[in-house]
Amino acid sequence: MTTFPEPNSSTTSSIEQQQPYVTPVPLPAQTNTDTSYAIVTRNLIRQFDQKWAVNNLNLTVRAGEFFGFLGPNGAGKSTTIKMMVGLLRPSSGNIWVGGVDVWQDPLRARALMGVLPEYLNLYERLSGREFIIFSGHMYGVPEADIQKRTEELLQILDLANDADKLIVDYSVGMRKKAALAAAIIHRPQVLFLDEPFEGIDPVSSRVIRDILQDLTRRGTTIFFSSHIMEVVERLCTRVGIINQGVLVAEGSLQELRERASGNGGDKDATLEDIFLNVIGVRNENHNLSWLD
Numbered sequence: 001m002t003t004f005p006e007p008n009s010s011t012t013s014s015i016e017q018q019q020p021y022v023t024p025v026p027l028p029a030q031t032n033t034d035t036s037y038a039i040v041t042r043n044l045i046r047q048f049d050q051k052w053a054v055n056n057l058n059l060t061v062r063a064g065e066f067f068g069f070l071g072p073n074g075a076g077k078s079t080t081i082k083m084m085v086g087l088l089r090p091s092s093g094n095i096w097v098g099g100v101d102v103w104q105d106p107l108r109a110r111a112l113m114g115v116l117p118e119y120l121n122l123y124e125r126l127s128g129r130e131f132i133i134f135s136g137h138m139y140g141v142p143e144a145d146i147q148k149r150t151e152e153l154l155q156i157l158d159l160a161n162d163a164d165k166l167i168v169d170y171s172v173g174m175r176k177k178a179a180l181a182a183a184i185i186h187r188p189q190v191l192f193l194d195e196p197f198e199g200i201d202p203v204s205s206r207v208i209r210d211i212l213q214d215l216t217r218r219g220t221t222i223f224f225s226s227h228i229m230e231v232v233e234r235l236c237t238r239v240g241i242i243n244q245g246v247l248v249a250e251g252s253l254q255e256l257r258e259r260a261s262g263n264g265g266d267k268d269a270t271l272e273d274i275f276l277n278v279i280g281v282r283n284e285n286h287n288l289s290w291l292d
Ligand SMILES: Nc1ncnc2c1ncn2[C@@H]1O[C@H](COP(=O)(O)OP(=O)(O)OP(=O)(O)O)[C@@H](O)[C@H]1O
Pocket: 048, 051, 053, 071, 072, 073, 074, 075, 076, 077, 078, 079, 080
């Protein structure tokens, strides 16, 4: 039986002291029968040589949450997501998705997930339609459902007219939409999206937002990284902010605002204000001297 180990208590208290924007993470039940937690990471670490890309990450995402994962360039977002979905082995620590230990039982964990990675490694020689159908087969979706869902996804994502074009000839946005369709065709329990709105036009962005909101209404948990604060602010029920591999803020927007105001900040702070504050950006001079 999988158990969730208690985080090291001395580590937790020192992290809390340093990070006023991080609420003590509620511990899930001790067994994998507790399905109210969609994603749990415990003491997750990934090093690349001397670089600590992810440094002792303890995150708990409840089932049905729309969780936004933010951080500046190089903060450790993609590394975290890759470890969560089974693409990159952690240096140490554990990850459970839907109560399944991702690195102990990868096949069972992968069956619960949909994944939209940052860099799309798609089957270039398949058409968009073939690619989505292929994904349906990979996830074991019944044949009749694959056909129906594929056509509906192509329609709603405005890919129907290009459905028989090869993916190699797709634009960045079209590739992202095809990859999203392939990631959700099996109605995953937990959907991981790394920068889903990058390179997407406003019309498609709206469609994708609607699809994601519909998925969460129907019980899918969504974990996504983004640099677009307005989107995160509008969609997410809870956010986590990572900086240099360390979780520096975590909570609902309301909780983060309250903590900002408790720390002498603004009670109406935007997510961007909170983000810049927790990662320690000051109002410095960013002018180029040689433009004077
Ligand atoms: N395969 C790798 N080998 C060496 N270093 C790596 C590797 N992958 C990531 N890193 C380093 O780990 C750190 C975190 O990178 P990561 O891609 O997770 O950041 P990110 O938050 O997703 O950034 P961005 O917003 O720019 O996509 C960076 O310093 C990066 O250079």
